[in-house]
Amino acid sequence: MEHWIPVLWVGLAIVLLLILTIKFKLHSFIALLIVGLLVAFLEQMPLDALVSAISKGAGNTLAGVGLIVVLGAALGQLMTDCGASKRVADVILKTCGTKYLKWGLLVIGSIFGVAMFFEVGFIILMPLVIGIAKEAKIPFMALVIPSVAALAQAHSLLPPQPGPVALMTSLNADSGLIYIFGIIVLIPSIICAGIILPRFLPEIKTYKLPQFGNFEEVDYSKFRTPSFAVSLLIPLLPAILMISHTIAAAFLPKENTLVYLLNFLGSPIVSLFLAVLVALYVFGIRAGRTIAEASDSISKAIKGIAVVVLIIGAGGVFKEIIISAGVGEHIAAAVKGVDLNPLILAWIITAVIRWATGQGAVSAITAAGLVAPLLGVYDIDPVFLMLACAAGSNTITMPNDAAFWLMKETFQLNMAQTFKTWGLLELINSVVGLIIVLILAAVVG
Numbered sequence: 001m002e003h004w005i006p007v008l009w010v011g012l013a014i015v016l017l018l019i020l021t022i023k024f025k026l027h028s029f030i031a032l033l034i035v036g037l038l039v040a041f042l043e044q045m046p047l048d049a050l051v052s053a054i055s056k057g058a059g060n061t062l063a064g065v066g067l068i069v070v071l072g073a074a075l076g077q078l079m080t081d082c083g084a085s086k087r088v089a090d091v092i093l094k095t096c097g098t099k100y101l102k103w104g105l106l107v108i109g110s111i112f113g114v115a116m117f118f119e120v121g122f123i124i125l126m127p128l129v130i131g132i133a134k135e136a137k138i139p140f141m142a143l144v145i146p147s148v149a150a151l152a153q154a155h156s157l158l159p160p161q162p163g164p165v166a167l168m169t170s171l172n173a174d175s176g177l178i179y180i181f182g183i184i185v186l187i188p189s190i191i192c193a194g195i196i197l198p199r200f201l202p203e204i205k206t207y208k209l210p211q212f213g214n215f216e217e218v219d220y221s222k223f224r225t226p227s228f229a230v231s232l233l234i235p236l237l238p239a240i241l242m243i244s245h246t247i248a249a250a251f252l253p254k255e256n257t258l259v260y261l262l263n264f265l266g267s268p269i270v271s272l273f274l275a276v277l278v279a280l281y282v283f284g285i286r287a288g289r290t291i292a293e294a295s296d297s298i299s300k301a302i303k304g305i306a307v308v309v310l311i312i313g314a315g316g317v318f319k320e321i322i323i324s325a326g327v328g329e330h331i332a333a334a335v336k337g338v339d340l341n342p343l344i345l346a347w348i349i350t351a352v353i354r355w356a357t358g359q360g361a362v363s364a365i366t367a368a369g370l371v372a373p374l375l376g377v378y379d380i381d382p383v384f385l386m387l388a389c390a391a392g393s394n395t396i397t398m399p400n401d402a403a404f405w406l407m408k409e410t411f412q413l414n415m416a417q418t419f420k421t422w423g424l425l426e427l428i429n430s431v432v433g434l435i436i437v438l439i440l441a442a443v444v445g
Helices: 004-023 028-042 047-081 084-096 101-115 118-136 140-157 162-171 175-200 202-206 228-233 237-251 257-265 268-285 291-324 327-337 342-357 360-376 382-392 402-410 415-444
Strands: none
Touching (some): 004 028, 004 342, 028 291, 047 101, 047 268, 047 291, 047 360, 084 101, 084 118, 084 228, 101 118, 101 140, 101 175, 118 140, 118 402, 140 162, 140 360, 162 175, 162 268, 175 237, 175 415, 237 257, 268 291, 291 360, 342 360, 360 382, 382 415, 402 415
């Protein structure tokens, strides 16, 4: 029983977090700090240890994940502002034709999900999707669902996005294997959420096409937009470097120079920074933009995600307080006698935190501190534990989630329509993702 009391405190903190953010509309940044302090108080944490946990939680999280969020947003903005993202979308859709439009949108959404922050990818992708729906005379929501499903799931499963990186770092999971198994999880989940789900929602044909006055129309003709291959290669550069390191490490001795070099180049921050440097030249100078104009894109990206970075930092504080208070160890001890698969448990923990915070990255960061001790209790691969948490961080969300409102207000949906579209696609992504992780863990071990 003694092990369940700290777990109860965390449960109460999450309930309070739900009340503060949903009922009282308190900003997630403040709410996370409040519930973190509550857990520290209930666990009777010494004040000096509390101060240390706050500093360590915010500092470590922002130093790692925060920098990656900024670099990822900068890469996405540079790609967008020179027309490279539009080039990728146009070529894939032209290749697919009307018959395979939905499948093409799954590919585009996945690429954008890996390359840029969710909100950035959404804003870039939706005007293109609506334009295609008009031209092909297809109900717009039938195309929105597959593109958003792929965008959200890729963003949640694969580095260099902040949630996957935080989980990967905390659980010490191999980045290359995360990409390999993450893609295996990604494909069936987005097919179920993006292709199969719309077939069971006949009412989406009646949704009225909204006006898109809030999207900025950009004239890309003045830029020398890179080719399709180059536009696709640069945002995927971090993934290529990470997978290359994993492959090299599997076949070459650890002391080999190539393995040593790829270990450095394939680290999330370095690989993403290299991609931004290449993008600064290819999507900036070579595309006919000045260094100042390209730098403006980076400034715009940083301004757009500043609040998100702060919320992630607060999530890091909450996580560190939980770790410092020893709650993670109590959870590990408590579940020893519970007949529940640890991957399912990790998924549930992350999903509940996602409901409470409305932030996928925050739920991943917080859950990492709670589920890491499970590695010492169960014989599970950190990669599968990481992917189970990642799937849980991308589940059905409540109205405290910014993405919920982005979907609702962009397409002028009512609450019921938002839950039927955004809510169901997220839930299917999450549940199918967990099922695939369980199968992989059983087969591969």
